[in-house]
Amino acid sequence: MAKIEEKKELQNRISVFCETNGISRADFAVKADVSPATLSALDNGQWDKISLSMVKKLTAFIKSTEAGNVFNTSDFQTVQDLCDTAKKYHLMIGLIGDTGTGKSTALTYYGNRKNVYRVTFEKSMNPKQFYTTLLRELGVDFEGNINALINRAAAELNAKESPLIIIDEAGKITHSVLLYLHDLREKTKAGCGIVLAGMPYFKTNLQKFASKGKEGFSEFLRRINIWHTLNGLNAAEVKYIAEKNGISDKERVKELCRIKRFGDLANEILLDKIMSNAI
Numbered sequence: 001m002a003k004i005e006e007k008k009e010l011q012n013r014i015s016v017f018c019e020t021n022g023i024s025r026a027d028f029a030v031k032a033d034v035s036p037a038t039l040s041a042l043d044n045g046q047w048d049k050i051s052l053s054m055v056k057k058l059t060a061f062i063k064s065t066e067a068g069n070v071f072n073t074s075d076f077q078t079v080q081d082l083c084d085t086a087k088k089y090h091l092m093i094g095l096i097g098d099t100g101t102g103k104s105t106a107l108t109y110y111g112n113r114k115n116v117y118r119v120t121f122e123k124s125m126n127p128k129q130f131y132t133t134l135l136r137e138l139g140v141d142f143e144g145n146i147n148a149l150i151n152r153a154a155a156e157l158n159a160k161e162s163p164l165i166i167i168d169e170a171g172k173i174t175h176s177v178l179l180y181l182h183d184l185r186e187k188t189k190a191g192c193g194i195v196l197a198g199m200p201y202f203k204t205n206l207q208k209f210a211s212k213g214k215e216g217f218s219e220f221l222r223r224i225n226i227w228h229t230l231n232g233l234n235a236a237e238v239k240y241i242a243e244k245n246g247i248s249d250k251e252r253v254k255e256l257c258r259i260k261r262f263g264d265l266a267n268e269i270l271l272d273k274i275m276s277n278a279i
């Protein structure tokens, strides 16, 4: 059983989180994937209604996004800036980065902002499932055929102020979803931005299919206003992160400085900790 102090502390952190990101309690419930009833129980001090597993879930959600747990590297900042630009000017932006470069981390962070809706694409998603997931992110439980789903998503987005859709793992988007995404873009482009993030093959595949004249690809490609490829970590960033993780040996730091991807660095840091029996 979690202590009442722990629950009060959580209540406080949720308030700070909502304030920092400019979102309502209802928005928070959707982003953290908990029921509004849970949040109101927390707000009203009905502590017995909040289970230990709920405390753990909410704490983990907030912790993952609090400053101090993410490093503000140049790539991380670039992703925040690109999302800002897409949101403000209603652009469609393609973000490219190798696996482990920190795309999802940076996008998740931005995804906590007001009127930002993030969907991670899964290869098995068909167009209907994609739009149902997007609508759920928008806080709407809605069923219908694909046309009704798209129209409802467009209506929801067009009713918001400067919304942004973030689609992570965009390289996995299937041909049919791409065609329907095109429809959504057309219906919302006056006011809604889209950021599509994926591995390098996301862009090269779009180009390849466009050059082969496959339906919809050149039209879609043409509508991407900006492409940006992440650079990976630089030596100063690796050094800073290594030192923050207690690695001070000069030779070891020098060796780590060759690493470009966050994922690889995190793994090396973990191995160092195991070797030194720190964990």
Ligand SMILES: Nc1ncnc2c1ncn2[C@@H]1O[C@H](COP(=O)(O)OP(=O)(O)O)[C@@H](O)[C@H]1O
Binding pocket: 069, 070, 071, 072, 073, 076, 097, 098, 099, 100, 101, 102, 103, 104, 105, 106, 262, 263, 266
């Ligand atoms: N800015 C960051 N600060 C701290 N850790 C990060 C940061 N970016 C990425 N990581 C860590 O690196 C790993 C890979 O990041 P991820 O965002 O999943 O990359 P990608 O989506 O590009 O494959 C994750 O374990 C993540 O926790």
Ligand SMILES: [Mg+2]
Binding pocket: 103, 104, 105, 168, 169
């Ligand atoms: Mg990712």
